[in-house]
Amino acid sequence: MKVLYLALKDFKVTFKDKKALLIMLVMPIILILILGFSLEPMFRQNPRVAKFNVGMISYDRGILAQNLVDIMKGQELSELMDVYEIKEEDIRQLIKDGSITAAVVIPRYFTDKAIKGEDVSIRVYGHPAKQVSGGIVNGIVDSYATGVSCVAVAIDNVIETLMGFGMEHQVLGSKTGQIQDRLVAAVEQAGRVFTESTQQSPRWITGFEYYSVAMVAMFILFGAMFSVFSIIEERQDRTLARLFSTGMGSISLTVGKFIGSYVTCLVQAAILIVFTNWVYGVSWGPSPWAVVIATLAACFAASSFAVFIASVSRTPKSADALQMLTIQGMSLLGGSMLPLYIMPDILKSISRFTINNWAIRSYLSLITGNPLRDISQHLAILLAIGGAFLVLGSWVISAGSDGR
Amino acid sequence: MFLEVKDLKKVYKRQRAVDGIDFSLKEGEIFGLLGPNGAGKSTTISMIAGLIKPTDGDIIVEGRSILKSPKEIKRMMGLVPQEIALYPTLSARENLKFWGRMYGMDSIRLKERIDEVLRILGLTERADHRIDTYSGGMKRRINIGAALLHQPKLLIMDEPTVGIDPQSRKHILDMVLDLNRQGMTILYTSHYMEEVEYLCHRVAIMDRGSIIASGTKEELKAMVGNAHKVVVEADNFRQYMVDTLRVLEGVQQVMVEKQSITILVKDGRKRLADIIKVFNDDGCKVNSVSIKEPDLEGVFLHLTGRALRN
Numbered sequence: 047m048k049v050l051y052l053a054l055k056d057f058k059v060t061f062k063d064k065k066a067l068l069i070m071l072v073m074p075i076i077l078i079l080i081l082g083f084s085l086e087p088m089f090r091q092n093p094r095v096a097k098f099n100v101g102m103i104s105y106d107r108g109i110l111a112q113n114l115v116d117i118m119k120g121q122e123l124s125e126l127m128d129v130y131e132i133k134e135e136d137i138r139q140l141i142k143d144g145s146i147t148a149a150v151v152i153p154r155y156f157t158d159k160a161i162k163g164e165d166v167s168i169r170v171y172g173h174p175a176k177q178v179s180g181g182i183v184n185g186i187v188d189s190y191a192t193g194v195s196c197v198a199v200a201i202d203n204v205i206e207t208l209m210g211f212g213m214e215h216q217v218l219g220s221k222t223g224q225i226q227d228r229l230v231a232a233v234e235q236a237g238r239v240f241t242e243s244t245q246q247s248p249r250w251i252t253g254f255e256y257y258s259v260a261m262v263a264m265f266i267l268f269g270a271m272f273s274v275f276s277i278i279e280e281r282q283d284r285t286l287a288r289l290f291s292t293g294m295g296s297i298s299l300t301v302g303k304f305i306g307s308y309v310t311c312l313v314q315a316a317i318l319i320v321f322t323n324w325v326y327g328v329s330w331g332p333s334p335w336a337v338v339i340a341t342l343a344a345c346f347a348a349s350s351f352a353v354f355i356a357s358v359s360r361t362p363k364s365a366d367a368l369q370m371l372t373i374q375g376m377s378l379l380g381g382s383m384l385p386l387y388i389m390p391d392i393l394k395s396i397s398r399f400t401i402n403n404w405a406i407r408s409y410l411s412l413i414t415g416n417p418l419r420d421i422s423q424h425l426a427i428l429l430a431i432g433g434a435f436l437v438l439g440s441w442v443i444s445a446g447s448d449g450r
Numbered sequence: 451m452f453l454e455v456k457d458l459k460k461v462y463k464r465q466r467a468v469d470g471i472d473f474s475l476k477e478g479e480i481f482g483l484l485g486p487n488g489a490g491k492s493t494t495i496s497m498i499a500g501l502i503k504p505t506d507g508d509i510i511v512e513g514r515s516i517l518k519s520p521k522e523i524k525r526m527m528g529l530v531p532q533e534i535a536l537y538p539t540l541s542a543r544e545n546l547k548f549w550g551r552m553y554g555m556d557s558i559r560l561k562e563r564i565d566e567v568l569r570i571l572g573l574t575e576r577a578d579h580r581i582d583t584y585s586g587g588m589k590r591r592i593n594i595g596a597a598l599l600h601q602p603k604l605l606i607m608d609e610p611t612v613g614i615d616p617q618s619r620k621h622i623l624d625m626v627l628d629l630n631r632q633g634m635t636i637l638y639t640s641h642y643m644e645e646v647e648y649l650c651h652r653v654a655i656m657d658r659g660s661i662i663a664s665g666t667k668e669e670l671k672a673m674v675g676n677a678h679k680v681v682v683e684a685d686n687f688r689q690y691m692v693d694t695l696r697v698l699e700g701v702q703q704v705m706v707e708k709q710s711i712t713i714l715v716k717d718g719r720k721r722l723a724d725i726i727k728v729f730n731d732d733g734c735k736v737n738s739v740s741i742k743e744p745d746l747e748g749v750f751l752h753l754t755g756r757a758l759r760n
């Protein structure tokens with residue numbers, strides 16, 4: 047109980063401290079604005095695949111050919127590629143000089159043949175060195191063709207079955223128009239399904255989203271430290287001695303400081319998340335509960351880390367120095383300043399040892415729509431880091447206390 | 451005995467802060483620990499309050515050693531630290547509430563006690579203001595109040611009146627007497643002999659880690675015999691004159707503090723003429739002379755040749 051009152055007192059003191067609030071809340075909010083704005087282009091120009099050009103030749107005026115052209119030129123894919131109508135004889139030259147990275151050729155009678163279930167294929171040409179963009183075009187065409195042939199085969203089967211029941215060929219002929227309409231509708235449906243699924247898979251993070259996450263991951267470290275470091279202030283203000291004179295032990299003190307820090311951290315993160323959501327319009331993903339759970343884990347790691355740093359700091363000066371060094375270091379390496387994506391591999395591996403890295407990855411994963419179970423490993427790592435620091439910190443503190 | 455301090459020692463690397471002291475407190479008394487800066491008063495008190503471990507010796511409260519059952523004993527003590535130990539950004543009420551909680555008080559009793567203590571301190575009106583807006587004297591009073599909430603059997607006060615205005619000091623001293631009248635045992639340290647003289651039933655005088663004298667005020671004063679304290683204010687006093695004064699009949703101690711020369715002398719009234727003569731012979735201009743009955747300051751001077759305050 048005493049421990050909770052101590053935590054509550056620390057929470058109160060921290061949230062009454064204007065300087066602390068400035069650093070815990072105002073600074074990240076400003077930094078998100080600045081970094082989010084100024085580094086936004088980095089996120090636009092630097093997707094994993096740059097936008098590319100595709101050549102398109104259609105020898106068929108039929109509905110299925112037109113449908114594919116519409117999909118390729120459509121809104122959904124416009125972020126990814128620009129589609130130009132070209133002539134077949136130019137393909138080789140255009141690909142060679144880099145004007146286009148791939149070309150799609152729809153053969154004559156594609157629609158008719160596809161509907162009749164005859165063998166017909168769309169050809170895709172690509173540059174051997176540009177496998178990624180070529181692969182994307184291939185994927186789109188393939189899945190369209192598969193959609194078409196699935197429906198074609200299905201209709202074929204229906205017709206054959208009906209004929210097996212002895213239906214007149216003539217009657218059937220009059221139904222062909224109807225069947226054709228259904229086929230087209232089915233293919234359109236298939237096209238829609240396809241483009242929707244490309245949209246959902248790795249969607250790009252905006253600069254604001256990235257830095258909201260990154261700054262929360264960084265500044266909860268400050269929040270956690272402010273609260274735990276009040277122990278140093280208490281030593282200076284003599285309230286620490288008074289606490290011990292009431293019969294409080296160093297274990298209770300550590301636990302109280304940890305809880306105070308944890309609560310401070312959680313409230314700080316909550317304020318930042320809600321603020322970025324309301325004011326900057328940052329979506330933190332479809333599931334608020336998942337965000338809450340990720341925050342619980344990240345703050346646990348931050349507070350435990352703060353307990354550890356406080357335990358090894360002997361003077362207020364060394365505490366300040368250690369705080370700056372560790373927070374800045376972890377933030378730089380952990381992706382709070384430079385986006386994790388653009389880090390060289392060596393930094394990416396070092397990054398795995400930072401709290402920031404795992405917190406940022408967890409939040410980003412949730413933002414892009416992944417379910418909680420996808421980040422369970424990240425969260426486990428955060429909890430493990432936190433547990434380790436908490437045990438270490440408590441051990442240092444109890445070993446160093448003067449038998450209180 | 452309510453509290454017994456036995457051969458208590460605290461040795462730091464470079465210093466024997468407390469060098470084997472013994473004293474005891476009876477239930478219901480005000481006991482004074484008087485000594486100059488650095489005498490070891492705070493160190494002694496910190497050991498009694500269980501804040502630092504003695505190098506040697508023991509402290510027994512109601513038959514139990516504080517070293518063996520610190521938690522239980524801490525509960526029945528209230529410590530008023532020498533420095534103000536409060537949270538400056540919290541209000542007085544919030545501070546009191548917090549410290550009451552730390553002493554394990556439940557909310558109903560705590561609420562009553564806070565109102566009561568604020569009334570005793572005379573700070574009810576300012577209770578909801580932040581501590582950092584308080585004057586030094588008001589902070590001191592809250593600093594004391596925080597140790598009173600749980601109605602400790604033993605109140606330990608470490609120079610609770612340092613650096614405050616006479617009015618606040620008077621308030622505090624009378625409060626201490628009141629608390630004592632209600633049955634609280636009090637250990638009071640100070641380097642103001644007037645305070646100790648005003649408050650305490652028994653006194654231990656501490657210097658450089660040791661207790662150099664202890665007893666009731668009367669017993670202590672008897673140590674100086676029928677000596678008086680003669681204080682001469684003079685211009686142009688020269689150091690060699692100390693030796694001249696020392697060899698005068700009946701002079702026990704001479705102490706110089708700027709223009710004020712304090713002479714501890716037997717039968718002060720009779721010797722006054724001799725003393726003034728020394729000053730006149732050496733061309734010193736005497737501005738004022740006073741003769742005082744022996745006090746604790748005089749006792750300290752008698753024992754150490756130094757002033758209590760420095």
Ligand SMILES: Nc1ncnc2c1ncn2[C@@H]1O[C@H](COP(=O)(O)OP(=O)(O)OP(=O)(O)O)[C@@H](O)[C@H]1O
Pocket residue numbers: 462463465466467468485486487488489490491492493494532641
């Ligand atoms: N933690 C410490 N480490 C080393 N020396 C110490 C420590 N605490 C106190 N001392 C020394 O022990 C001596 C006694 O100090 P203490 O604070 O007990 O004196 P005091 O009687 O309370 O003086 P004051 O009237 O100035 O408060 C001093 O010389 C001081 O320098």
Ligand SMILES: [Mg+2]
Pocket residue numbers: 491492493532608609
């Ligand atoms: Mg002291």
